[in-house]
Amino acid sequence: AQTVTQSQPEMSVQEAETVTLSCTYDTSESDYYLFWYKQPPSRQMILVIRQEAYKQQNATENRFSVNFQKAAKSFSLKISDSQLGDAAMYFCAYGSNYQLIWGAGTKLIIKP
Amino acid sequence: EAQVTQNPRYLITVTGKKLTVTCSQNMNHEYMSWYRQDPGLGLRQIYYSMNVEVTDKGDVPEGYKVSRKEKRNFPLILESPSPNQTSLYFCASSKHDSALYNEQFFGPGTRLTVL
Numbered sequence: 407a408q409t410v411t412q413s414q415p416e417m418s419v420q421e422a423e424t425v426t427l428s429c430t431y432d433t434s435e436s437d438y439y440l441f442w443y444k445q446p447p448s449r450q451m452i453l454v455i456r457q458e459a460y461k462q463q464n465a466t467e468n469r470f471s472v473n474f475q476k477a478a479k480s481f482s483l484k485i486s487d488s489q490l491g492d493a494a495m496y497f498c499a500y501g502s503n504y505q506l507i508w509g510a511g512t513k514l515i516i517k518p
Numbered sequence: 519e520a521q522v523t524q525n526p527r528y529l530i531t532v533t534g535k536k537l538t539v540t541c542s543q544n545m546n547h548e549y550m551s552w553y554r555q556d557p558g559l560g561l562r563q564i565y566y567s568m569n570v571e572v573t574d575k576g577d578v579p580e581g582y583k584v585s586r587k588e589k590r591n592f593p594l595i596l597e598s599p600s601p602n603q604t605s606l607y608f609c610a611s612s613k614h615d616s617a618l619y620n621e622q623f624f625g626p627g628t629r630l631t632v633l
């Protein structure tokens with residue numbers, strides 16, 4: 407069965423600095439998708455970034471980028487120029503066969 | 519405004535009292551799904567539906583029922599709630615019959631407490 411592991415329950419970063427959130431997954435499939443979702447205190451789930459497994463190029467969305475290492479089954483999220491509004495829970499998710507498997511989440515704290 | 523709505527947003531109930539959490543989307547999405555979120559466990563899928571009258575179990579379907587009679591609605595039914603179903607519930611939808619290739623849009627969540 408597929409699993410998603412986020413080994414950092416909590417991370418903190420100084421405002422304007424860069425932080426990387428880790429995610430590893432386990433699968434025997436070759437075709438799948440990976441996602442990072444953000445959940446601020448409002449509880450709303452917001453898609454941050456998406457990566458197709460067959461694409462070697464790492465996805466980027468403004469200040470957010472991923473480091474996708476398919477062989478290592480690693481999918482980390484880098485947030486550059488951290489802002490106070492980035493404070494949230496971040497969830498990594500693996501998608502295949504009409505299901506999303508989620509990690510336990512990483513709480514990101516931004517220090518002003 | 520494109521959105522997924524859930525009702526109620528908060529609910530406190532007692533063991534055994536049947537309840538329904540409604541979910542509705544106005545984006546004409548084929549795919550809809552229910553998740554529960556518990557601390558330290560992330561989100562776990564309860565049921566999903568790829569289209570009208572097509573539903574399937576997720577990872578934690580025990581104690582829940584769903585129906586998809588209309589494309590826009592996907593209610594979650596707890597026939598006999600128990601305290602271990604106390605959780606935060608999310609409904610989500612996607613515009614393709616596979617949620618994997620498109621962004622899932624989430625509702626605001628329903629905080630359920632079963633006493």
